[in-house]
Amino acid sequence: MAATARKTAAGAETRNAFLDATAALMTERGTIDIPLSQIAERAGANIALVSYHFGGKEGLLLALARRNADEALAQAEALMAREMPPADKMRRHLTGVIATFHRYPYLYALLAALLQDPASPSARAVSGFFAEPLAAMQARLLAAIAPGMDAMHFHFAAIGACANIFMQRATLRAVFGIGDVDDVLCRRFTETTVAMLMDGILNQPATRPADESGRVS
Secondary structure, X not given: OHHHHHHHHHHHHHHHHHHHHHHHHHHHHOOOOOOHHHHHHHHOOOOHHHHHHHOOHHHHHHHHHHHHHHHHHHHHHHHHOOOOOHHXXXXXXXXXXXXXXXXXOOHHHHHHHHOOOOOOHHHXXXXXXXXXXXXXXXXXXXXXXXXXXXXXXXXXXXXXXXXXXXXXXXXXHHHHOOOOOOHHHHHHHHHHHHHHHHHHHHOOOOOOOEOOOOOEO
16 A cells, blocks of 8 residues: 555656646746657656656647646635625636736646647547636626627737736847747836726726627627
């Protein structure tokens, strides 16, 4: 029994080493396209163990996305359970989304890559454990604040706005002379982005106009 426990602990340690190495390399290089050989070298483990523990590179990427997404979704669910006005929850939610992308700047690109083929097992998994619950939570908040706003459009506008600066290192360097998003810049970006998004929500008409067929546009 002790030997089994040691083997299980060693396996978990190896899995975490691969996940940590993948996250670190993606963050450092600003891309999710990291060769497995370099991930294994950073993890200090045999590359063959990727297949053993994850079933291959896509399984490794999915496991990393799930680890990061589970953390973010748990925070969002805890926020939803708190007693506070829906608008305050939305502000805190958007602030939390930006904080997540600041902590894991590769996450947006990683989720997008895994969702690229809607019929793939990875896309179904990401939709089930993160994308759909997140969109549903936002829709509930939006219905209480601005029922006339399209929840799908808001989801794409909000997530895109929250993630964009972390995916644009080249633009930061070339246009603004900024090498990276530090805590100060992240705080300023958060204040500006959340203010713009909340202004759009709070100034949304209560209902959307109907077209000539009577359908809401």
